[in-house]
């Protein structure tokens with residue numbers, strides 16, 4: 001205690017204490033390789049699950065965005081009362097938010113239908129053309145809300161027309177994606193809690209194993225902060241290890257599931273490349289491991305050192 | 308340095324290990340504590356190191372009232388104390404040098420400096436050649452000396468030694484007490500519990516005699532001057 005020159009200065013002492021704690025936790029982990037591997041693997045599996053779910057959702061969204069669609073709104077109208085198709089088209093064209101308008105006369109539609117039949121004469125017994133004229137509207141904006149608003153606008157403009165839009169499934173996909181995100185969020189929160197508890201229990205057990213060392217250290221003047229520091233580094237280490245392991249797992253799972261998913265997409269007529277994990281997911285997994293590792297070790301060591 | 312005022316310690320089972328004990332050990336003094344087995348010597352030392360709390364009475368150590376010492380002040384308080392345990396309490400999961408280095412680690416000594424001091428302390432107890440041995444391979448006396456090296460390695464202001472020569476032969480016992488006297492000469496206060504009345508009587512130092520929890524001859528120890 002007497003000559004402070006042999007002891008490090010303030011900042012240096014702090015750095016030294018921390019590097020020593022890190023070294024000691026590394027040493028301790030290296031001396032329990034089996035337990036360390038099991039913990040890292042468990043954390044890896046738990047972290048990989050929500051990451052994979054997220055990847056699926058991301059890909060599903062890319063899928064729905066990638067499928068052509070120009071969300072057209074079709075209006076079927078029986079032109080009575082003297083209004084011409086051209087009038088209707090002009091009125092729609094004047095609406096704000098309309099990108100494109102196309103019209104098919106009822107007679108043209110019937111002609112096209114006749115062409116498609118094996119025997120055109122089949123239609124000759126018709127007195128009147130039963131087919132309506134069709135106007136297809138392509139809105140500028142494609143969000144489900146904008147489409148719904150446009151539908152509403154068209155319905156009021158031409159109350160006698162039947163408005164049918166093909167964007168219903170986009171809205172459904174959108175809703176599914178939203179629900180998926182919500183589920184993912186809840187599942188992730190629960191799994192994070194699980195990871196925290198696992199690490200808390202592990203670090204509490206480790207500290208209890210060091211019980212005699214801690215008792216002697218305390219008698220010699222060790223603070224709680226000093227005693228738990230190696231555990232905190234241990235938690236960080238396990239967390240980052242778990243994050244890395246989960247990345248590897250994710251890579252393997254993606255490789256195993258990529259081609260079946262792409263084939264399924266093809267069946268639906270959608271060419272699609274399943275996107276693997278991005279750097280962002282990697283960083284998130286490592287970050288989650290780091291934070292949860294620290295928090296878990298902090299909780300566990302607090303519990304173990306209280307007695 | 309140490310003051311006890313009417314201290315009583317009653318354990319949960321009802322045993323009164325100490326009864327109304329008052330004593331004073333001045334800074335710079337070295338005193339022996341004797342008494343038959345079960346007299347309360349270990350209990351007294353543990354109270355002074357604040358490993359136990361008194362049932363009644365007041366304890367002052369190094370100018371601090373242990374009754375009002377907050378939990379977060381405990382580490383700082385203990386850093387000035389060296390403790391030799393009757394049962395050694397070595398850590399069997401690490402070699403001798405790491406056991407001795409423990410207090411230095413806690414105090415934040417650099418590793419090279421700590422190593423030097425550990426070797427010096429082991430040399431003083433005659434165990435330098437066992438530096439890298441595992442504690443369980445040592446004899447009881449050797450283990451005891453490792454415990455002594457650990458207690459003095461950081462040069463504490465106060466040494467509390469519980470039977471430090473219990474497992475040592477007469478010659479080694481004398482050497483160890485002489486070592487404590489050397490440290491005392493440069494300022495360390497010491498209270499040493501021992502059964503070995505023959506050995507103690509050869510040093511002209513105050514002796515506190517505990518009998519059945521009471522301090523029989525309540526010597527107030529003189530400050531060092533005989534050294």
Ligand SMILES: Nc1ncnc2c1ncn2[C@@H]1O[C@H](COP(=O)(O)OP(=O)(O)OP(=O)(O)O)[C@@H](O)[C@H]1O
Nearest residue numbers: 318319320322324343344345346347348349350351
């Ligand atoms: N933790 C405890 N719980 C209950 N009783 C205890 C405890 N520690 C000590 N005692 C009792 O207090 C009394 C004094 O014990 P202490 O260890 O202080 O004696 P001692 O003088 O050190 O004896 P020895 O010379 O054999 O080491 C004994 O009767 C013992 O049984």
Ligand SMILES: [Mg+2]
Nearest residue numbers: 348349393469
């Ligand atoms: Mg005893």
